[in-house]
Amino acid sequence: MQADIFAKKKRNTLAYLCLLGAVTMLAMVITEYNAVKGIASIPKAVQWGMANFYPTAESLEKLPVILEKMQETLLVSIAATTAAAVFALLFAIFGSNTTRINRFFGAVTRGIATVFRNIDVAAWALILLFSFGQSSLTGYFALFFGSFGFLTRAFTETIDEVSGGSVEALKATGAGYFSIIFQSVIPSSIPQIISWILFMIETNIRSATLIGLLTGSGIGFTFNLYYKSLAYDTASLVVIVIIAAILLIEFASNYVRKVIL
Amino acid sequence: MKALLEVNHLTKQFGKDSKALTDVSFSVQEGEFVSIIGPSGAGKSTLLRCINRMIDATGGDIRFQDSQVMNLKKKELKQVRTKIGMIFQHYNLVNRLSVIENTLHGKLGTKSTLAGVLGLYSKEEKQQAVQILNVLGLNEMIYKRADQLSGGQKQRVGIARALIQNPRMLLCDEPIASLDPNSAKVIMDHLKKVSTTMGITVVVNLHQVDVAIKYSDRIIGINKGQVVYNGSAKGLTSEDIQRIYGSEADDLIFDIGGIHAG
Ligand SMILES: Nc1ncnc2c1ncn2[C@@H]1O[C@H](COP(=O)(O)OP(=O)(O)OP(=O)(O)O)[C@@H](O)[C@H]1O
Ligand SMILES: [Mg+2]
Numbered sequence: 001m002q003a004d005i006f007a008k009k010k011r012n013t014l015a016y017l018c019l020l021g022a023v024t025m026l027a028m029v030i031t032e033y034n035a036v037k038g039i040a041s042i043p044k045a046v047q048w049g050m051a052n053f054y055p056t057a058e059s060l061e062k063l064p065v066i067l068e069k070m071q072e073t074l075l076v077s078i079a080a081t082t083a084a085a086v087f088a089l090l091f092a093i094f095g096s097n098t099t100r101i102n103r104f105f106g107a108v109t110r111g112i113a114t115v116f117r118n119i120d121v122a123a124w125a126l127i128l129l130f131s132f133g134q135s136s137l138t139g140y141f142a143l144f145f146g147s148f149g150f151l152t153r154a155f156t157e158t159i160d161e162v163s164g165g166s167v168e169a170l171k172a173t174g175a176g177y178f179s180i181i182f183q184s185v186i187p188s189s190i191p192q193i194i195s196w197i198l199f200m201i202e203t204n205i206r207s208a209t210l211i212g213l214l215t216g217s218g219i220g221f222t223f224n225l226y227y228k229s230l231a232y233d234t235a236s237l238v239v240i241v242i243i244a245a246i247l248l249i250e251f252a253s254n255y256v257r258k259v260i261l
Numbered sequence: 262m263k264a265l266l267e268v269n270h271l272t273k274q275f276g277k278d279s280k281a282l283t284d285v286s287f288s289v290q291e292g293e294f295v296s297i298i299g300p301s302g303a304g305k306s307t308l309l310r311c312i313n314r315m316i317d318a319t320g321g322d323i324r325f326q327d328s329q330v331m332n333l334k335k336k337e338l339k340q341v342r343t344k345i346g347m348i349f350q351h352y353n354l355v356n357r358l359s360v361i362e363n364t365l366h367g368k369l370g371t372k373s374t375l376a377g378v379l380g381l382y383s384k385e386e387k388q389q390a391v392q393i394l395n396v397l398g399l400n401e402m403i404y405k406r407a408d409q410l411s412g413g414q415k416q417r418v419g420i421a422r423a424l425i426q427n428p429r430m431l432l433c434d435e436p437i438a439s440l441d442p443n444s445a446k447v448i449m450d451h452l453k454k455v456s457t458t459m460g461i462t463v464v465v466n467l468h469q470v471d472v473a474i475k476y477s478d479r480i481i482g483i484n485k486g487q488v489v490y491n492g493s494a495k496g497l498t499s500e501d502i503q504r505i506y507g508s509e510a511d512d513l514i515f516d517i518g519g520i521h522a523g
Contacts, residue, residue, distance in 0.1 A: 163355075165349065165351055165352075165353035165354075166353050166354060166355045168315065168349070168353055169347065169349060169353035169354070169366070169419075169422070170366055170369060171315065171342075172313055172315060172342060172345070172346075172347035172432075173342060173343065173346070173347070173366065173367050173369055173370045173422070173423075173426055174338075174339040174340065174341075174342035174343035174369075174370025174371075174426075175339075175366070175369035175370050175372075175377060176339065176369070176372075176374055176377055178374050178377065178378050179369045179372065179374065179377025179378060180369075181378075182377070182378040182379075182380070183355070183366060183369060183377065183378075183380055184355050184366070187355055187357050187358055188355055188356065188357060190357075191357070
């Protein structure tokens with residue numbers, strides 16, 4: 001009986017591997033992708049990068065403009081994340097099993113959050129392009145909706161995990177709903193909530209760069225502009241600035257995490 | 262004398278066919294120390310939580326003081342809950358807050374929404390909290406964060422939070438199940454003192470028969486959701502224990518005479 005289970009598991013694994021292989025082959029045939037050629041071109045790509053893709057003294061003149069765009073992207077990401085966090089916290093409180101007002105309302109809130117979570121930020125950007133056109137507002141709302149879905153889920157789990165016991169205890173003392181939220185749920189989950197917000201800001205700065213390409217705004221657009229006009233040195237400077245900004249934010253948020261936890 | 266708490270024909274059904282409590286009836290007098298014992302899954306926690314409606318019972322009725330608990334509206338229920346302190350196996354404190362803040366949480370039931378949300382406590386309430394913490398031997402810990410305390414200390418904070426409510430009754434769900442024997446004794450001694458010196462009624466779920474016999478005025482034995490023993494702690498015989506614990510009793514049979522003597 002037990003041996004049967006193991007044998008079955010092995011057969012399943014094998015079947016999955018074969019299926020995966022077949023799908024890969026099929027995809028390669030359809031797209032006329034040649035694996036050997038693809039791998040062989042890597043050295044050439046590196047060579048090209050070394051020859052063209054580095055900042056020159058000339059491109060440094062563009063630095064102030066680039067930094068300004070970077071700053072815009074950073075601020076849009078932070079603004080979108082923090083605004084999303086406020087709404088996410090509300091939805092998490094109404095959707096969490098520990099703090100929901102009733103079963104029906106909880107399910108509705110969770111449902112809304114699930115819809116938002118399952119649409120990718122890039123998809124949001126494309127959808128919103130229709131309403132807002134190519135502007136930073138599109139980027140802002142795309143990040144806002146994407147973060148809202150993700151943060152609601154993260155906050156809900158945090159609340160359920162940390163505050164179940166103390167919520168029960170305060171209910172038993174006769175405390176009201178809002179007293180319980182502010183005296184037990186929020187103090188218990190605030191470090192994790194801040195940690196998730198920081199994580200989301202980091203992620204959003206990365207996404208913002210890509211979304212900028214779509215929406216024609218921020219640092220992504222700047223990169224696209226220089227790249228398309230064959231100014232590879234300036235484009236590479238943009239990349240370096242992006243990497244530096246991401247590292248800086250990550251460093252800052254790690255520091256904050258260490259202090260609050 | 263009229264009983265403080267009266268439970269009549271209480272039943273609780275989870276889902277379709279799992280009956281946690283069947284026709285449970287008993288009463289508790291003012292100032293009494295009552296232990297509820299029974300095997301795991303017998304329905305002890307469910308019974309305790311039905312009394313203050315943390316769980317809604319399926320049938321029967323419960324009277325606490327002059328209130329029919331099952332019929333209370335939301336607001337009246339909160340009012341009744343302020344008169345009943347509850348103590349938990351896992352303490353259920355807010356770990357990131359200080360001992361005194363956790364203690365003052367016991368006052369939230371009597372506060373307006375605004376005062377509760379902002380955590381506004383009067384000077385008298387703070388003094389009362391300090392005084393209760395002193396009595397429980399936590400004077401050194403007042404400003405420590407709850408997660409820096411030992412299990413026994415946490416449970417004393419749990420007791421402090423219940424006492425600041427000025428309760429008529431304490432419901433304790435296995436208050437010593439997660440503690441070492443020494444801390445367990447400290448906690449049980451405090452509960453006993455609360456009952457004898459302050460006249461507060463104590464109802465406590467216990468796993469340890471010997472502890473129940475030692476501290477209680479009366480023992481209620483529960484098996485499969487039914488009351489199978491309801492009598493004095495002194496009167497509990499090995500046959501009764503057999504009846505309460507069923508086949509598990511063999512592991513529990515000890516020199517019961519020795520316990521009664523001690
Ligand atoms: N929320 C619930 N949903 C469904 N069944 C439940 C629920 N809570 C308890 N039960 C069932 O009710 C019965 C009594 O549970 P209860 O927790 O009251 O037992 P207990 O005597 O406190 O046990 P223990 O000593 O292990 O704490 C068990 O069979 C349990 O599976
Ligand atoms: Mg229990």
